[in-house]
Amino acid sequence: MxxxxxxxxxxxxxxxxxxxxxxxxxxxxxxxxxxxxxxxxxxxxxxxxxxxxxxxxxxxxxxxxxxxxxxxxxxxxxxxxxxxxxxxxxxxxxxxxxxxxxxxxxxxxxxxxxEPSPVDTIEVESAQGRAVALGSVYAGVDALANRHANHTKVLRGSASYYLGGLRAVTTWRPAAYRVTVDGEEHTHRGYTVVAANSAYYGSGRLIAPDARLDDGLLDVVMIRHAPRHLFFTLMNELKTGAHVHRPEVRILRGREIRIEADRPVPYGTDGEVDAVLPVAARVLPGALSVLR
Missing domain, CATH: 3.40.50.10330 (Probable inorganic polyphosphate/atp-NAD kinase; domain 1)
Structure with a gap:
């Protein structure tokens, strides 16, 4: 036993x-x-x-x-x-x-x-040091929204994230990102870059519908600049994953990711936001045994 x-x-x-x-x-x-x-x-x-x-x-x-x-x-x-x-x-x-x-x-x-089942984890390296995360690394307006949600005392769950998102979007300026996936560099201007091990973040939002915890890969979701009213539509579509079909959303896959930006953009991991870009993430295949 x-x-x-x-x-x-x-x-x-x-x-x-x-x-x-x-x-x-x-x-x-x-x-x-x-x-x-x-x-x-x-x-x-x-x-x-x-x-x-x-x-x-x-x-x-x-x-x-x-x-x-x-x-x-x-x-x-x-x-x-x-x-x-x-x-x-x-x-x-x-x-x-x-x-x-x-x-x-x-x-x-x-x-x-x-029986225990092996799942992947994410090695995260930045100026703050090295850590290991489980779900995702997200850099941009969603990290700012997460920070607001963490400081909300009245609301819980999805409501706190939605309110945090509204606060973050009203002040967000598009950032110019440089995203390197397995050695190949991509430029991106917009709201966020998410390196996802898990399909979910932000209290049930399906940010990367095809992400799997045990496939040895990270799904890299990039949401480019769009009018604010469209971004709010995208936020609602995160409930079902329908946002991935929009032209403003680009998805890559890889094992090693580096995210940089033209200004100090906040990033978070597993619900915690206390650092700014640049950050590097590398998948650690099957590194954690879990009961599921």
């Missing part, structure tokens, strides 16, 4: 994460699984706890949203430690890409009975 260590950040997602854990924890223990819970003080502390638990051969459960999932998953990438998720955040996009059930019973069944 599996032995789990659940890691919760009580200051980020707090009561929501604890409540989600309690619902699943009862089912795990009733089935005979071992479960210990650790409360982290920060993302760095959560990563430290994950490495320590993995070193003891335990399956690590990230309890929360994409930030803690990405932070813990990134630090476990390449270690062989198995990761499970208990989604309890604003977006839960990585859990969505994994196809995890949303009900406690279905999720407990996955954690107890499913």
């Amino acid at each position: 599996r032995q789990f260590t659940a890691i919760v950040n009580p200051t980020a997602g707090g009561s929501t994460g604890v409540a989600a854990l309690l619902r699943v924890a009862r089912l795990l223990r009733e089935a005979g699984a071992g479960l210990e819970t650790e409360y982290s003080r920060s993302l760095a502390h959560a990563q430290e706890l994950a490495r320590e638990a993995g070193g003891r051969g335990r399956t690590v459960l990230a309890v929360g949203g994409d930030g803690i999932a990405g932070g813990i998953g990134g630090t476990l990438s390449g270690t062989g430690t198995v990761l499970g998720l208990i989604p309890a955040g604003r977006g839960n996009d990585f859990a969505r890409a994994l196809g995890l059930p949303t009900d406690p019973e279905g999720l407990a069944k996955v954690l107890l009975e499913h």
Whole structure:
């Protein structure tokens, strides 16, 4: 029977994460699984706890949203430690890409009975250093929208991202990007460049419909400059992935990506935005074992 260590950040997602854990924890223990819970003080502390638990051969459960999932998953990438998720955040996009059930019973069944599955991760390098992400690297108006959403206290989920998008678009000036995909340089002027490992970002928006977590490739989605009213239409089309058929959207695929711009454009990874371009991303095939 599996032995789990659940890691919760009580200051980020707090009561929501604890409540989600309690619902699943009862089912795990009733089935005979071992479960210990650790409360982290920060993302760095959560990563430290994950490495320590993995070193003891335990399956690590990230309890929360994409930030803690990405932070813990990134630090476990390449270690062989198995990761499970208990989604309890604003977006839960990585859990969505994994196809995890949303009900406690279905999720407990996955954690107890499913075999670990290898998925790709993304090595990210910039002036801020090296990190490993799970879902995507996005540079432009969506990173600015994500930053606004993270600072919204009133709204949650898709509503916070939509409001953040409205705020970001009203002040955005098109940036001139230079995007290098597997050594081939492309110029682009517009709103954003997304290097996607996962199909989803921004709380369920289908930014890269054909992206797969286990194909060894990143889908590079570039949205070029267009009138603002058309961009709002594009935002709505992200719900279904219909935006990919518009001429303003270009999609490339590759293993190594470098994104640069003519000004300090913000970029984010896995729901966290705290840096500016340039940034390089490289896929790490099958580097993380997850329960899905």
